[in-house]
Amino acid sequence: MDIFKVVGIGIIATIAIVILKNVKSEFALYISLITGVIIFTMILGELSYVIETLNTLARRVNIEFAYFSTILRIIGMAYIVEFGAQLSRDAGEEGIAMKIELGGKVMIMVLAIPILLALMELIIKILP
């Protein structure tokens, strides 16, 4: 089963990192990076199935569902940003992590601003 693989890889990586930390601490970072990538590629297939289902569900409804895919895209961006920031934090680089998060926030804002402006326009038009 896939879940055993994922958890197994996680546990093995954790043990390896704990052992390596006393011997050569810089390898611990590489191991956590590689583990992250491996687990992510393993769940990618399942994740695409979930997103596909959500999208087909979304198409049945009347409201503008290009904007739902915008939400999905923002969630994906948030994951990537969190992954990078967490990795930097593990390596003790708090500053870099902050900067990665700043980049993610700005990118998300860029996606959100057209929706925000259109909504403002609608509300202003409705009010007499």
Place this chain on the structure above:
Amino acid sequence: MNIITFLSSWLKDIVILFILISIAELAMPNGNMKKYINMVIGLLIIFTIVSPFAKLIKMDFNLDKAVFNYSRSSNSNGEPKNNFYAEQEKQIEKVYKEKICREVTALIEDNTDHKVLDIKVDILNTEEHYGEIDNLNIILGNKENSSKDKISIDNIVPVEINKNQNHKKTSEDDFESLKELIGNSYSVNKDKINIKNNEKRKDE
């Protein structure tokens, strides 16, 4: 519009949106970025709740077009566009075109006996007329009969139709009035709309 259908479609939209959002919330990362995702979701919820009122007071507001315009103006500030913006713009343009197609289809099918087989929309790319319809190609087919059950009509493959003479004669005039109707509702020049009848060509 009937008040019951209005309310039920509104409720349906809200309920399904909330179900989708609760699923999307499961998939969210739980760090710092959560509040930003929540903000965008909040905007969508507000839009879903507010937009039926716009329709209720017969106001002409198109979210696609508004988003389209804003993203255009904020991205074309002289800087070279990178892939990210270009991709987003392309997607918005696609949604916009699809929306026009859906509306024109509804307009034609409500007002005539024809069934729309295919629509192609081109939009203008010049600065001042951005987003206006440049060209509209419509291919029409005939509906099987005038029964009220629309779903069954869609499912039946049209095999052979005994067209009545009267209809054949007036179909050209029919198209002219249809063109005028579409032209008026989208402020497009009548000459830029092409309508073809597929069934007729098969007959002759």
